[in-house]
Amino acid sequence: MKKNILIFGANSHLAKNFIEKYSDNYTLHPVHRNNPGALNFDFITPNDHKAFAEKITYTIDAIIFFQGINPSMGITEITEEHFIKMMKINLITPTLLLQSLKEKLSDGGVTIFFSSVAKKKGSYDPSYAAAKSGLVGLMHSCANAYKTQRFNIISLGLVENSPVFNQMTDEFKKGHAARMQNGDFIKAENVSNVIDMIIKNNNINRADISVDGGFS
Numbered sequence: 001m002k003k004n005i006l007i008f009g010a011n012s013h014l015a016k017n018f019i020e021k022y023s024d025n026y027t028l029h030p031v032h033r034n035n036p037g038a039l040n041f042d043f044i045t046p047n048d049h050k051a052f053a054e055k056i057t058y059t060i061d062a063i064i065f066f067q068g069i070n071p072s073m074g075i076t077e078i079t080e081e082h083f084i085k086m087m088k089i090n091l092i093t094p095t096l097l098l099q100s101l102k103e104k105l106s107d108g109g110v111t112i113f114f115s116s117v118a119k120k121k122g123s124y125d126p127s128y129a130a131a132k133s134g135l136v137g138l139m140h141s142c143a144n145a146y147k148t149q150r151f152n153i154i155s156l157g158l159v160e161n162s163p164v165f166n167q168m169t170d171e172f173k174k175g176h177a178a179r180m181q182n183g184d185f186i187k188a189e190n191v192s193n194v195i196d197m198i199i200k201n202n203n204i205n206r207a208d209i210s211v212d213g214g215f216s
Contacts, residue, residue, distance in 0.1 A: 010031055094113070
């Protein structure tokens with residue numbers, strides 16, 4: 001029987017690649033922000049997490065939190081509203097969703113979060129770097145609480161053709177590439193392969209896996 005994979009942020013660049021590449025391997029359940037006729041959940045507006053959980057009528061073998069928000073406000077201009085929005089999307093809402101979905105999770109199931117090299121190098125948007133750093137603490141806290149589940153992070157460098165990549169200046173891209181071992185930007189298909197590996201390998205738990213080209 002195929003594993004049931006719940007995919008939040010299904011319209012993201014990485015989610016689209018994973019869905020295209022692995023739709024035959026798993027039973028995928030995409031969750032969108034606003035897609036008529038589809039399963040929807042908005043990470044920004046107030047939500048009834050329990051009501052969403054009641055819509056899930058199957059056992060969940062994996063949850064992938066692809067949702068995100070691009071860094072967009074520098075430290076001298078950032079607002080409280082933007083900072084809270086960043087924390088809500090990356091940390092607060094995933095925590096509350098896992099709380100509501102816990103009875104739907106299969107033993108040995110896995111949750112995957114996405115972090116960034118920004119957690120170690122910083123970001124011009126401090127809320128982005130702070131949120132991505134906070135995922136490490138969230139991962140271990142969830143693993144402590146839900147002992148039959150696995151929790152892992154994939155920490156990414158700059159993903160080629162992603163919305164963040166496309167908004168960067170050529171100068172920034174050149175500087176980022178120079179700090180990677182081989183100078184190649186991260187390929188979406190390589191990220192999908194790592195996701196597949198984590199789902200299949202039940203020995204991978206509490207891991208923070210870097211897919212960043214050796215960024216230093």
